[in-house]
Every structure is written in C-alpha cells, then in structure tokens.
Amino acid sequence: MQRRDILALPLLAPFAGLAFARQASLDPRPWLRSGPMVGFAETTEAAIWLQTTRACRAQVRYWKQGQPATARLSEPFDTRADGDHIARFTLARLDEGLRYDYEVYLDGLRVERPHPLTFQTQKLWQYRTDPPAFRLAFGSCAFVNDAPFDRPGAPYGDKMEIFTTIAAMKPDLMLWLGDNAYLREGDFNSEAGFRYRYAHTRQLPEMQALLAATHNYAIWDDHDFGPDNSDRVAGQRGASLRVFKDYWANREYGTLETPGVFGHFQWQDVEVIMLDNRFHRSPNDRRGDPARQMFGGAQMDWLMDCLSSSRAPFKLVAAGNQMLNVPVWGESFSDYPVEQKRLFEFLRTEKIPGVVFLSGDRHHTELLKSTSVTSYPLYEFTSSPLTAGGRRIEEETNNPLRMPGTWVTETRNFGMLEFSGPRKERVMTMRTYDFAGRELWKHTVTAAELK
Numbered sequence: 001m002q003r004r005d006i007l008a009l010p011l012l013a014p015f016a017g018l019a020f021a022r023q024a025s026l027d028p029r030p031w032l033r034s035g036p037m038v039g040f041a042e043t044t045e046a047a048i049w050l051q052t053t054r055a056c057r058a059q060v061r062y063w064k065q066g067q068p069a070t071a072r073l074s075e076p077f078d079t080r081a082d083g084d085h086i087a088r089f090t091l092a093r094l095d096e097g098l099r100y101d102y103e104v105y106l107d108g109l110r111v112e113r114p115h116p117l118t119f120q121t122q123k124l125w126q127y128r129t130d131p132p133a134f135r136l137a138f139g140s141c142a143f144v145n146d147a148p149f150d151r152p153g154a155p156y157g158d159k160m161e162i163f164t165t166i167a168a169m170k171p172d173l174m175l176w177l178g179d180n181a182y183l184r185e186g187d188f189n190s191e192a193g194f195r196y197r198y199a200h201t202r203q204l205p206e207m208q209a210l211l212a213a214t215h216n217y218a219i220w221d222d223h224d225f226g227p228d229n230s231d232r233v234a235g236q237r238g239a240s241l242r243v244f245k246d247y248w249a250n251r252e253y254g255t256l257e258t259p260g261v262f263g264h265f266q267w268q269d270v271e272v273i274m275l276d277n278r279f280h281r282s283p284n285d286r287r288g289d290p291a292r293q294m295f296g297g298a299q300m301d302w303l304m305d306c307l308s309s310s311r312a313p314f315k316l317v318a319a320g321n322q323m324l325n326v327p328v329w330g331e332s333f334s335d336y337p338v339e340q341k342r343l344f345e346f347l348r349t350e351k352i353p354g355v356v357f358l359s360g361d362r363h364h365t366e367l368l369k370s371t372s373v374t375s376y377p378l379y380e381f382t383s384s385p386l387t388a389g390g391r392r393i394e395e396e397t398n399n400p401l402r403m404p405g406t407w408v409t410e411t412r413n414f415g416m417l418e419f420s421g422p423r424k425e426r427v428m429t430m431r432t433y434d435f436a437g438r439e440l441w442k443h444t445v446t447a448a449e450l451k
Contacts, residue, residue, distance in 0.1 A: 028109035031056055033085065034203040036104050037211035038119045039249020040265065041173075043096040046119045046215075047249040048089045050104060051199065052079045058087040061110075062102035064095065065118065084195055086246055097123035097132075115209035120172070122268060130423045131269035137166050137214070138175035139414035140221065140320070140360020141385030142182075144201045149184040157387045159412040160206040162435035166414055167210040169437070173267060174214045175274075176248075177360035178221025178320035179388065188227050191239035198224075198247045218248045219261050219274045221320030221361050222331075229331060231281040241279065250274075258298040264306050269426065270419055271312035273303060275319040284335060294321070294336040300343065307352045313426045313447035314419065318358040324368050324380040328395040331361065344373045351375070353451040356428070358415075360384045363391035365408035365415070365432050367443055368401040376450045381430055383415035406441050408432055413440065421446075 031052050039047030048060055056079050063071035077087040094100070099120050104111045125131045143157035150156065166174065181201035187193030202211075210216075224244070226234035234240065244261055245253055252263040260276035280296030282289065295303070307315060317323070319333070326334045333340045347355060357380035368380040392409035399407075412435040421427040431442040 028106045028111050031106045032104065032111050033199065034208070035211055036060070036102075036113075036117060037202075037249065038213065038215050039088075040217065040251040041119060041121055041215050042251070043122045043124050044094045045090055045092050046094060046100075046121060047251075048091065048102065048119065049247075049249045050087050051202065052085040052087070052106060054085065055080055056085070056106040057108070059105045060089050060091065060102055061105060062091060062100050062119075065099040065101050084199065084246060088249055094121045096121050097125075113208070113212065115167070116213050118213045119215065125268065130421075131419075131426070133418070133420040134173075134268055134270075135169070135171040136173050136175060136267070136270075136272075136316075136417045136419075137169070137171035137414060138177055138318075138358060138417070139166075139383050139386040140177040141179040141223075141363060141388040142176070142201065143179075143385070143388035144181070144204050146184070146200055149186050156389050158389075159387055159435035160204060162386055162412050162414060163204070163207045163210045165433070165435060165437045167214065169416070169433075171214055171416065174210060174216050175272070175318060175358065176216065176218035177318055177358060177383070178219055178277075179223040179360065179385075180218055180220065182223045182388070183226065189236065191236065191243065194236065194239055194243040195246075198243055202247060216248070217250055217265070217272070217274065218244075219276060219318060219320060220244060220278060222278060225278040229284055230278060231283050232279065233283065234278075237279060255298075255302060258296070258302070260299065262299055262302070266312065268419070269312055269314075269423065271306070271310045271315045273306050273315065273317045275299065275303065275317065277320045282336070284331060290338055292336055293339045294333055295339065300339065303343070304346050304350075307347075307355070308350060313354050314356060314428055314450070315352070315354045316356050316358055316417075320359065321361050322359045322368075322380060322382055323357040324370050324373075324378065324401060325382075325399070327362070327393075329393050347374050347378075354447060355450070356381065356445075358383070363388060364393070364410075365406070365413050365440075366399070367403040367406040367430065367441075368399070369403055370401055377445075379430075379445065381415055381417075383413065383432065385412060386414060387412055403443060406432070406443070408434075408440055411435070 033051045033053045035050035037049040060074040079085040145155045145157040254260040260279040262276040264273045282292035323333045370378045390410035416431045418429040426447040429444045432440045
C-alpha cells in the first residue's frame with residue numbers, strides 16, 4: 001500500500017461549498033469502514049489512517065482547536081481495492097504543542113462521526129521548560145468474535161466496552177502490545193485471510209472513539225503474526241509484515257537492513273522502544289540449540305544502541321512476551337537464556353538507567369520486580385487481556401517477582417502510565433483498570449529510583 005506524505009494545502013472554498021451542498025442528498029457514512037485512526041505524532045507531523053468500503057477519494061480537513069479559520073485540507077488519497085481501500089495521511093508543517101480537530105471527506109462529502117476527532121503535536125519543551133505531563137494507555141489480547149470462524153462453544157471475546165472506557169479517560173497515546181487481532185485457522189495460509197481478520201477487528205464500533213482521538217502505536221505477538229506460538233518459520237511472515245504495516249501508522253518498522261515491526265519513538269521526555277518477538281524468533285521447542293533467539297542478533301544490537309543513546313529518565317521497552325518472568329506455563333524471554341543473559345549483562349555493565357519493561361500475552365496482569373539484574377529495581381508491567389479470555393494459573397500464585405496485590409486474573413483490563421513532575425524529578429505512576437474503569441491497583445516509581 002502506498003503511504004502519502006502530505007504537505008497540507010489551504011482549504012479551497014469551492015470544495016467546501018460543494019461538499020456541504022451535496023451532503024443534503026447523499027450520506028457518505030457507509031463508505032467509511034473503520035477509523036479514522038490517529039497514528040504517530042511528532043512536533044510538526046501527525047499521521048491519520050482510515051479504511052473505506054469501496055474506492056473513494058479521501059481527504060482530511062483539520063484546524064487548530066478553537067481556531068476554525070486556520071483550517072487546511074490534505075491532498076487527496078484515492079483508496080483502491082488492491083490496497084484494502086486504506087488511506088494513510090502524514091500531515092506536515094503543523095505547529096508544535098497544539099491540539100487539532102479534524103474531519104474526513106469521502107468523494108467530497110463530510111463524514112459525520114459520533115465522537116471527537118482530534119490529534120496533537122508534541123511540545124518543543126527541550127531547553128525551554130519542564131516536559132509536559134502525559135498519560136499512556138496500553139494493553140494486549142483484543143479478541144473480536146466472528147461466529148463463522150470462531151471455535152464452538154461460548155464466545156471467547158467479551159467486554160468490548162473496554163475500548164470506550166479507555167477513550168473516555170483521554171490518554172495521549174495507546175500502545176497495542178500484540179494479539180491486537182486474533183487470526184483464526186481459516187486465516188493462516190493466505191494474505192487475504194490476514195487482511196480480512198485485521199479489517200474485521202478494526203471496524204469494531206466500540207473501538208472507533210479510541211482510534212479517532214488517541215495516538216496509536218503497535219507491535220505484534222503470535223496471534224496477529226500467525227498461528228499460536230508462531231516463529232520465523234511461519235510460511236506467511238512476509239505477508240504478515242505487509243498487512244501489519246498497512247493497518248498501523250507507526251513512524252517506523254524495522255531498519256533498512258533488518259525487517260520487522262520494531263521501532264522507537266520519544267513522547268515528550270520518555271523513550272518508547274517497541275520490539276518484534278516473532279519475525280526473527282527461533283522455535284520455542286528448539287531447546288537443544290543454546291544460541292536460539294527471540295529477537296535476533298541485529299535487533300538486539302539495535303536495542304542496545306537505542307538504550308545507550310537515550311537520555312530519557314524512563315526507557316519503556318515493550319515486547320509481546322514477558323521479559324523477566326520464568327512462567328510455569330507460557331512463553332517468556334527466559335526460554336532464550338543466552339540472548340536474555342546478553343541483554344541483562346549489557347544493562348548491568350553499561351549502567352543503563354531508567355529501564356522499565358512492558359509486556360502482554362499472559363491473559364493476566366501483574367507487576368514484576370527484580371533486584372538481581374541491575375543495581376536498581378527492574379520492573380515489568382504485564383497487562384492482559386483487553387477482550388480475550390482471562391486466565392488464572394494456580395502454579396504461579398506465589399511468584400516471588402510479583403508485587404503484592406497486582407495479580408489480576410479472569411477479568412478484562414488495561415494499563416495506564418502517568419508521567420509528571422519537573423524535568424529532573426520525573427515520576428511514573430502505574431495503574432491497572434478493569435473494563436469499566438475501576439482502578440484495581442497502582443504503584444508509583446520515581447526516575448531517581450531507577451539509577
């Protein structure tokens with residue numbers, strides 16, 4: 001699918017007049033399949049994604065919040081069947097640190113949406129003031145029921161209102177930590193199946209408000225990469241990567257030399273490093289090979305480079321699987337001891353401060369804390385599931401790494417990170433909420449504690 005980098009143009013009055021004149025006789029809402037979704041944002045750029053039901057000419061009109069006279073109109077993007085009728089816009093030459101409202105036009109007609117359409121640019125705070133406070137929501141395991149493809153029995157997905165709950169809290173950004181869609185057996189062996197599953201999940205009505213006004217970033221895990229516990233031998237991994245890039249609007253995917261969905265970005269003063277634990281992964285059961293790897297040598301080098309060059313007080317390292325835990329059941333970085341040892345020795349010998357792991361996958365939530373890896377407490381916040389089924393594994397009841405009171409099982413939930421305070425005294429507050437917005441636990445950590 002083509003990506004359209006857009007230098008915004010002034011809104012043309014004749015176009016606007018035509019759109020509003022035709023609106024009375026035509027309703028464009030059925031033409032919009034899903035979205036709009038807000039993707040990455042920098043100080044002067046932001047991405048917007050949408051999908052239509054048929055070939056359309058799509059445009060985005062946007063303006064500084066409260067200043068409609070500043071409205072501009074993007075260049076048009078023609079959605080096509082061979083691109084899944086997806087349009088992706090990168091709006092450029094924006095003003096820093098502002099909120100923008102926007103609206104979508106399809107074939108010249110404005111599409112009404114029942115929720116706010118808004119995005120923001122990051123503040124240029126460096127050398128000027130303290131970094132702004134902000135909130136980051138995250139979660140994993142979003143199963144959307146689809147009766148013709150689901151396994152027999154009770155529906156596995158539930159509590160879809162969790163997405164409207166997250167949207168109502170108005171986080172600045174949302175991190176999707178994998179299993180963002182659940183490929184079914186009928187999807188595994190064709191790119192068309194991948195595309196159907198992603199599109200089916202993305203059009204969930206309860207998800208639209210969150211997509212439209214929160215900046216969304218994503219990595220994958222096994223269920224949106226391929227079959228359960230899939231790895232580098234997955235026959236459709238090239239197709240899987242193409243589809244992922246089409247349906248998300250991250251700033252980057254992998255490097256020029258190494259493919260994958262990994263990438264990094266900074267939100268205000270916090271570094272977010274997103275890892276790909278599938279594309280280069282050795283099979284889990286290849287235990288006779290001591291050099292088996294979850295991320296691969298090139299991605300590990302890249303990760304270490306990112307950590308070494310970052311001056312952020314908090315460095316969030318996000319992965320689909322847990323990084324610290326030694327689970328009784330399930331997948332973990334601990335199953336790849338040579339690669340894990342390499343990373344942990346790097347953190348220790350290079351004295352990298354401020355590292356916090358984020359993960360999903362486990363169908364339960366917990367906050368882990370290790371005091372044996374680095375000279376400071378190393379935390380891992382695992383958040384799962386969003387709408388898939390929850391799980392309680394009795395053998396893991398007494399996990400010595402788990403912070404008391406943070407084990408959430410058999411309920412849909414999501415995580416929230418809040419960053420606040422002066423530049424040299426930043427504070428991170430970690431919270432878990434259930435699908436209705438009830439706080440289940442919280443824990444606060446200062447940047448000074450992670451040095």
